[in-house]
Amino acid sequence: MNLRSVRIVTTDVPTSAGVFARLLGREASGYPEYMEVPTDGAVLAFCTPAGLAAATTALAGSAPGTQILEFEVGDLDEVRKELDDSVQMIQAPTVQPWGNRSMILRTADGTLVNFYTPVPDADRAWPSQN
Numbered sequence: 001m002n003l004r005s006v007r008i009v010t011t012d013v014p015t016s017a018g019v020f021a022r023l024l025g026r027e028a029s030g031y032p033e034y035m036e037v038p039t040d041g042a043v044l045a046f047c048t049p050a051g052l053a054a055a056t057t058a059l060a061g062s063a064p065g066t067q068i069l070e071f072e073v074g075d076l077d078e079v080r081k082e083l084d085d086s087v088q089m090i091q092a093p094t095v096q097p098w099g100n101r102s103m104i105l106r107t108a109d110g111t112l113v114n115f116y117t118p119v120p121d122a123d124r125a126w127p128s129q130n
Contacts (some may be wrong), residue, residue: 001073005036005043007114009066013046020044045070056104058090059112068104068112076101076117086115095119 001098010016017028017035033051037044054058073079076093080103083089090112091104102116 001071001115003069004043004072005070007044007045007047007052007068007070008047009052010046010047011064011065013048013051015056017044017046017079039125055096057076059104066112068114070114070116072114073117076103077116079103 001113007118008016012114013030013032013035017037020026020037021028024037024039025039026039028037029047030036034045034047035050036046038044040116047055049060049062049064052062052066059066080093084104088106089103091102093103094099096116099119100116101119102114104114106112106114
């Protein structure tokens with residue numbers, strides 16, 4: 001299991017990503033609803049509340065400042081077997097349009113966690129803008 005990114009909900013993705021890109025001396029990539037800034041350890045990802053809701057309808061209404069820890073795992077089903085009633089399932093394992101099979105949980109203290117496994121041979125293109 002590897003921490004791959006921290007996703008931050010913001011109303012102004014380009015500005016938020018731009019601040020971190022400048023501070024880290026990196027380039028932000030993506031589009032106005034979703035951008036990423038690479039770091040040496042993980043990715044800082046930024047999305048709008050609407051973009052988050054479109055990807056995970058159960059997270060509609062998430063406020064700016066909401067953060068999601070995102071872990072890549074080898075076997076999503078094994079992680080799911082380890083869950084107990086101390087976490088709330090927000091999204092059962094689902095294949096996302098960008099090629100990851102993803103499961104989102106909320107811990108007892110409200111932390112959002114996305115566990116995902118890349119789907120072999122899936123298209124890894126950015127989701128299209130509407």
